[in-house]
Amino acid sequence: MASGVRGPKQTGGYYVPLGNCVPSVYSYVAGSGAGGSFLPGTFGASGWTGAALSTISSIGAGGLLKDMGKTVVSSNRTFRKVQLVVKGASGSSTFTGVGGSVTQSAAGPYYTGYIELATGNSFVNDATPAPVAFLPGLL
Numbered sequence: 001m002a003s004g005v006r007g008p009k010q011t012g013g014y015y016v017p018l019g020n021c022v023p024s025v026y027s028y029v030a031g032s033g034a035g036g037s038f039l040p041g042t043f044g045a046s047g048w049t050g051a052a053l054s055t056i057s058s059i060g061a062g063g064l065l066k067d068m069g070k071t072v073v074s075s076n077r078t079f080r081k082v083q084l085v086v087k088g089a090s091g092s093s094t095f096t097g098v099g100g101s102v103t104q105s106a107a108g109p110y111y112t113g114y115i116e117l118a119t120g121n122s123f124v125n126d127a128t129p130a131p132v133a134f135l136p137g138l139l
Contacts, residue, residue: 013136015082015115017046019131021056022048023028025065025113026079028072041072043079057087062087065115065132078119084111108111 006104025046031039055063065082115130 013067014085014135015067015080015130015132016059017056017061017063017065017092017131018059018133020058021065021115021130021132022053022117024128024130024132025056026115028079028081028114030089041074043074043114048084048111048113052084052086052111056116064135067134072114076119078117079114079116082113082115085106 023137024107025048026043027046029044030041031041033039055061056065063084066085068081070081072081115132116128118127118129
């Protein structure tokens, strides 16, 4: 990574919460139309609900955000697709929603969404990067 301004180029890593990440997770609705009638995509509240969210509410709460390998750039802001990973009942990590533990919602059964990453474009007033650190590699 040159001078620390770019996000991760690899997949398979995790984002570790360094603060409350609950309000930092967004859903993305892709744009529609064609040609001159094309509408750009939009970001909004993730729609995540449930006790699993407390695992990303503070540092050391136990939840991780798995990097899903997709990046969306919007108005010089960079968003990365993530999936919530929480500690399972047996002590092993499990993806929220596997085994029917979460009902279908706007976020889907697997709690996927987007977080904003800090980039070199610090002049963007609307930028609100998620308070996370990237953990590369496999766990």
